[in-house]
Amino acid sequence: xxxxxxxxxxxxxxxLQFVHDPASxxxxxxxxxxxxxxxxxxxxxxxxxxxxxxxxxxxxRLSRGMSYKNxxxxxxxxxxxxxxxxxxxxxxxxxxxxxxxxxxDGLGGRYVTAEDVGMSVxxxxxxxxxxxxxxxxxxxxxxxxxxxxxxxxxxxxxxLKAAVKRALGKDSVxxxxxxxxxxxxxxxxxxxxxxxxxxxxxIADVDAAKAQKLADAANGTVVSTDEILSLEADVLSPNAxxxxxxxxxxxxxxxxxxxGGANNQLAxxxxxxxxxxxxxxxxxxxxxxxxxxxxxxxxxLADGDASLVKQRIEAIPERLEQIWSESAASGRxxxxxxxxxxxxxxxxx
Numbered sequence: 001x002x003x004x005x006x007x008x009x010x011x012x013x014x015x016l017q018f019v020h021d022p023a024s025x026x027x028x029x030x031x032x033x034x035x036x037x038x039x040x041x042x043x044x045x046x047x048x049x050x051x052x053x054x055x056x057x058x059x060x061r062l063s064r065g066m067s068y069k070n071x072x073x074x075x076x077x078x079x080x081x082x083x084x085x086x087x088x089x090x091x092x093x094x095x096x097x098x099x100x101x102x103x104x105d106g107l108g109g110r111y112v113t114a115e116d117v118g119m120s121v122x123x124x125x126x127x128x129x130x131x132x133x134x135x136x137x138x139x140x141x142x143x144x145x146x147x148x149x150x151x152x153x154x155x156x157x158x159x160l161k162a163a164v165k166r167a168l169g170k171d172s173v174x175x176x177x178x179x180x181x182x183x184x185x186x187x188x189x190x191x192x193x194x195x196x197x198x199x200x201x202x203i204a205d206v207d208a209a210k211a212q213k214l215a216d217a218a219n220g221t222v223v224s225t226d227e228i229l230s231l232e233a234d235v236l237s238p239n240a241x242x243x244x245x246x247x248x249x250x251x252x253x254x255x256x257x258x259x260g261g262a263n264n265q266l267a268x269x270x271x272x273x274x275x276x277x278x279x280x281x282x283x284x285x286x287x288x289x290x291x292x293x294x295x296x297x298x299x300x301l302a303d304g305d306a307s308l309v310k311q312r313i314e315a316i317p318e319r320l321e322q323i324w325s326e327s328a329a330s331g332r333x334x335x336x337x338x339x340x341x342x343x344x345x346x347x348x349x
Contacts, residue, residue: 009060012348014040015110016060021099027085028100029055031063032111033078036346039109040080041293041300042066043116043136043148044100044127048086059083061242061264066293068342069286072319073312075297078346080111086118094126101130109133114148114296117184117241121147135300144306145299148292151309152261153189155291155316159283160190160235160259162317166324167257167281168234174198179233179255180220182240183210186261186289190237191218204228205240230254238262242285250274259283272335276327284338287319 010016015032032040042063049055059081067079084100086092104113104127114136115124124136139145160178164170173194180191183205191201191214201220204227205211211222223231229244230252238244242264250271258265258280265285266272275282291313298304298312323341327334343349 007056007060009057009064011060011064013060013063015107017103017107019100019103021096021103024093024095024099025087026096026099026103028082028103029059029085030080030082030103030107030111031059032080032107033063034067034346034348035078035110036067036348037071037078038076039112039133040066040078041070041075041112041114041135041296042079042081043114043292043296044082044084044119044123045116046084046086046090046092046118046123048088048090049083052085055083055085065263065286067346068339069290069293070297071342071345072287072338073290073294073297074315075293076301077112077293077297081116082111082113084118090118092118092123097123097126098130101127101134104133105131107133112296112300114292135296137299139299143299144295144304144309147185148295149185150189151295151313152186152289152292153193154310155294155313156186156190156237156239156259156261156288157193158314159288159316159320160194160237160257162320163257163259163281163283164235166321172197173235176200176234177202177232178235178237179223179228179231180204180214181225181228181236181238181244181260182262183207183214184239187237187239188214188217190239190261191220195219202228202231202233235259238265243267245271245275247271247274250278250280253278253280255280257281257283259288261285261289263289266335272333275335276333281324282334283320284323284335286342287323287338288316290316
């Protein structure tokens with residue numbers, strides 16, 4: 001498909017900004033997909049990419065996903081994302097974060113950032129020295145804020161349980177086998193929730209030490225990253241990076257449910273239909289993993305407290321049920337149903 005700028009994942013993005021600050025070494029991309037519902041909100045990712053084209057693809061796809069995520073979560077926010085291109089050593093200086101903060105500030109509030117993969121609460125403090133258009137800052141005494149990861153984990157776990165109920169007719173994950181791809185912040189939260197309810201976990205991560213640490217905490221078993229996508233289990237929960245489901249990997253899946261927190265899990269537009277054709281129930285990623293942005297939104301807009309955040313996260317299973325019900329009635333796959341809903345909400349349907 002040809003787009004006005006020749007980028008395959010360009011989707012009528014409102015703004016695409018390339019940032020270079022030689023003094024600090026910052027190289028970054030800020031992508032604003034839509035401000036139809038409000039300022040474009042989405043985290044900053046600090047990652048070492050094989051080449052610049054991969055970084056651009058990530059920024060374009062992630063920002064569009066944030067538009068859909070925020071709309072489907074009922075938040076008054078548009079969608080955006082930033083990627084900071086890390087060197088192989090992944091060194092991150094205060095000067096680099098300051099330069100990024102100035103770039104965000106230069107957009108005048110059209111983009112609001114927070115932490116994502118490779119970024120921390122402390123990093124957001126540095127960014128906030130240069131701009132007010134930032135969230136994910138430390139929270140005190142019951143205030144809303146801080147690391148959005150645990151909120152994402154809670155939403156993913158509740159969505160995973162909803163998928164289990166719909167596909168397997170079970171109200172609990174007790175006794176079920178969950179194949180967990182990833183052992184980062186979100187995966188850890190999901191795994192611990194599942195383990196507390198009695199699930200059996202197989203865990204894989206490119207960092208073997210992280211995988212073992214999570215397996216020890218969740219009484220799970222470590223398996224190889226090559227094995228995890230074809231493992232026989234009740235649920236596959238992808239909680240690492242995106243683009244993992246394509247024609248080859250979908251053919252090898254050995255689960256009735258896919259429900260996890262990774263962004264952009266589908267490699268291409270036809271992969272949701274492939275999952276559906278195999279009878280695998282898929283929880284669209286930007287719906288199930290909205291817990292973090294719900295917390296960020298409530299913090300940034302100061303429109304509620306922790307109880308409101310929890311209430312909004314607990315609505316995630318209901319939204320998934322609406323998608324699955326429409327999918328069952330129409331015959332379209334859940335990913336296509338969710339995309340159509342989101343596009344209507346941002347005025348592009």
